Amino acid sequence: MSDCSQQKGILFSISGPSGVGKGTIVNEVKKKYPSFGVSISATTRAPRGTEQNGVEYYFKTNDEFDQMLAEGEILEYDTYVGNRYGTPAAPLRKMVDSGTDCLLDITIAGSLALKDKFKEDAVTIFVLPPSFEVLANRLVGRGTEKADVIEGRLAKAREEVLEASKFDYIVVNNELDDAVAKVEAIIASEHLRAFRNEASASRL
């Protein structure tokens, strides 16, 4: 589209409580936007087999990872089996500058850090369950967790949903197709925001 040719890329993020179905939504949306960029995590884990730096992961030493954290260049991270895995900001900045959109499935804290760092170049979406009963049923339905783990996740979810108002958009995941359509509407409309198209009138 000629009206979007000069536009910066937009970093869309999707967050929400465990079991809300955000991973499924992200996968469905990504299928429809094959040109979206892919966010590659940074990790302190050593490469395995044929893994290459910048392909599966950005491989970092603990010192490098610490420095990136200190510089605010890691949006969020988690630790598994003694290794840290995080979302680096620099590759996202390159996507914005090259006009490439990206859809990130990240934690609530990660989305808030993304917005803080990228301002209007980031668009954050919070996925809510239709109700806590539905969320509980989905967590039970997975059949992979014990009752006390599910109770813990629900308690955490009740706290997490209070963060929804800090996001740009709220999508209730009542039905997958409907939620996917809503995210697509957000993606389409954000590209039409006037501040992203200030050059389009003068280019006429």
Add this chain to the structure above:
Amino acid sequence: MSDCSQQKGILFSISGPSGVGKGTIVNEVKKKYPSFGVSISATTRAPRGTEQNGVEYYFKTNDEFDQMLAEGEILEYDTYVGNRYGTPAAPLRKMVDSGTDCLLDITIAGSLALKDKFKEDAVTIFVLPPSFEVLANRLVGRGTEKADVIEGRLAKAREEVLEASKFDYIVVNNELDDAVAKVEAIIASEHLRAFRNEASASRL
């Protein structure tokens, strides 16, 4: 939708230069949203035949119209054959409060006044032509105007498009179906904005 049941109505407006096709876009979009409210103009013209106050028009005396203007209750108006026709704010306020959306086809000044008055309850869309050549061809194609009138409209259009950056969204009317889909995406996504859904998390 349970997540929207408490939501205020949104006043969408579409503006743009003469010949850009905004009337056609508005008509197509309205067909898809039959629940949208209808904005009834206020006029100083006397009622004709079976015309009823509040149905075809709100009929006002010149003094009443002057007072509404002084109170900022007329968003825009034009004069035809000695009578004034304007967009009154009060019925729009009722729509917002009752949760009814509305799509207004109004002048550029009217959209800016709407935004100024209704703030976040108003969403303004500027329709741009793909190029001035296309706009000129559309104006010529109508076959209803003389060359000097068309020249005047084009000159005015060149000034008007500079106002586009004051709007919330910019839609280039390259192809009708595409422009209509873009307006629909804006309507859908605006309902998902977090500030319109702050109660949805606490209602869970």
